[in-house]
Amino acid sequence: MLKIKLSQLKPGVKLGKDIFTFDGNLLLPKGSIVSKEQLEQFARRNIEEVYLWEESSKIKSQVDFQEVYKDSLAVTREFMLEAKLGKPIDEKEINATVEMLVCQVFDQNDLFHQMRIMKEKDEYLFTHSVNVSLLCILIGRWMKYSDEKIKELGLAGLLHDIGKVKVPDHILQKPDTLTPEEFEVVKKHTIDGYNLLVDLPWINESMANAVLMHHERADGSGYPLGLKGVKINNYASIVAVADVYDAMTSERIYSDKVSPYTAVETLWNDSFGKLDPRISKVFYDKITDFYVGNEVLLSNNERGLVVYIDPGQPTRPIIKVGDEFYNLAEDRSLTILEIID
Numbered sequence: 420m421l422k423i424k425l426s427q428l429k430p431g432v433k434l435g436k437d438i439f440t441f442d443g444n445l446l447l448p449k450g451s452i453v454s455k456e457q458l459e460q461f462a463r464r465n466i467e468e469v470y471l472w473e474e475s476s477k478i479k480s481q482v483d484f485q486e487v488y489k490d491s492l493a494v495t496r497e498f499m500l501e502a503k504l505g506k507p508i509d510e511k512e513i514n515a516t517v518e519m520l521v522c523q524v525f526d527q528n529d530l531f532h533q534m535r536i537m538k539e540k541d542e543y544l545f546t547h548s549v550n551v552s553l554l555c556i557l558i559g560r561w562m563k564y565s566d567e568k569i570k571e572l573g574l575a576g577l578l579h580d581i582g583k584v585k586v587p588d589h590i591l592q593k594p595d596t597l598t599p600e601e602f603e604v605v606k607k608h609t610i611d612g613y614n615l616l617v618d619l620p621w622i623n624e625s626m627a628n629a630v631l632m633h634h635e636r637a638d639g640s641g642y643p644l645g646l647k648g649v650k651i652n653n654y655a656s657i658v659a660v661a662d663v664y665d666a667m668t669s670e671r672i673y674s675d676k677v678s679p680y681t682a683v684e685t686l687w688n689d690s691f692g693k694l695d696p697r698i699s700k701v702f703y704d705k706i707t708d709f710y711v712g713n714e715v716l717l718s719n720n721e722r723g724l725v726v727y728i729d730p731g732q733p734t735r736p737i738i739k740v741g742d743e744f745y746n747l748a749e750d751r752s753l754t755i756l757e758i759i760d
């Protein structure tokens with residue numbers, strides 16, 4: 420049974436526990452289907468959270484993704500601030516957030532559309548943390564991890580850049596390329612993040628190592644330790660793929676975003692010797708399924724619809740423009756600039 424904030428609920432949910440008024444009278448029994456009017460009544464009575472009946476797999480349709488995302492951003496902002504001030508990080512809120520994010524990733528078709536809508540509406544570090552968490556959960560699911568591991572991955576994703584709270588703002592917000600000295604300071608976010616988390620009882624070794632190692636690369640070119648291949652922990656390899664993908668598809672102060680198609684292609688081409696091929700392959704194969712049916716803007720300025728994706732070349736689909744079909748696998752001069760929402 421999952422506890423959900425009232426603000427995240429849509430009418431039609433089935434209650435998992437009785438709801439009482441503050442003076443102990445039964446308002447609505449367990450098993451009831453809640454109407455819009457009843458939700459408003461709960462709000463008037465300051466009932467903030469309810470338990471849902473269904474298993475988590477069925478909860479997605481009852482919860483408003485945008486609200487969950489906004490709440491996740493608020494929680495992320497809060498725990499980053501606490502970490503910055505040297506306060507203890509609140510486990511309860513973070514755990515509840517990741518549980519909600521895990522539920523959101525069941526209905527995958529909508530996920531990337533929703534993430535695109537929410538992007539760029541908040542500071543990069545917070546949206547990036549929530550997106551990396553969602554992508555880690557998605558990859559964990561694609562790799563058939565257990566529910567427990569998927570939640571751990573979601574937590575590792577949400578917390579992976581927590582060490583950035585120790586990086587001075589003028590470096591974090593710098594619009595130009597960093598000097599080598601400034602880059603050394605940024606690199607420390609991996610070790611600082613690890614140190615912030617490693618002693619917490621609800622963070623296990625794999626999760627702490629994911630935070631420490633998410634910038635390590637298989638050929639030893641990463642940081643902070645320059646570890647190679649098998650020495651990089653599995654969770655870290657998953658966070659790395661999610662991190663690279665989200666960074667490429669986001670507008671940041673020092674670089675323009677690229678389309679998800681270009682991002683996946685670059686990620687795949689750059690992954691040899693750097694990212695874990697087992698993970699980038701799954702990501703490359705699966706993510707492109709999301710893009711059939713998207714309206715896209717092509718590099719020749721025409722708009723078209725993605726109608727077919729060849730599994731062998733998923734980033735070079737067939738696009739219908741008017742009555743014509745462009746096969747991007749054959750016409751390599753054309754690329755997809757962006758997805759139009």
Ligand SMILES: [Fe+2]
Pocket residue numbers: 579580608633634
């Ligand atoms: Fe990072």
Ligand SMILES: [Fe+2]
Pocket residue numbers: 547551579580662
């Ligand atoms: Fe990151």
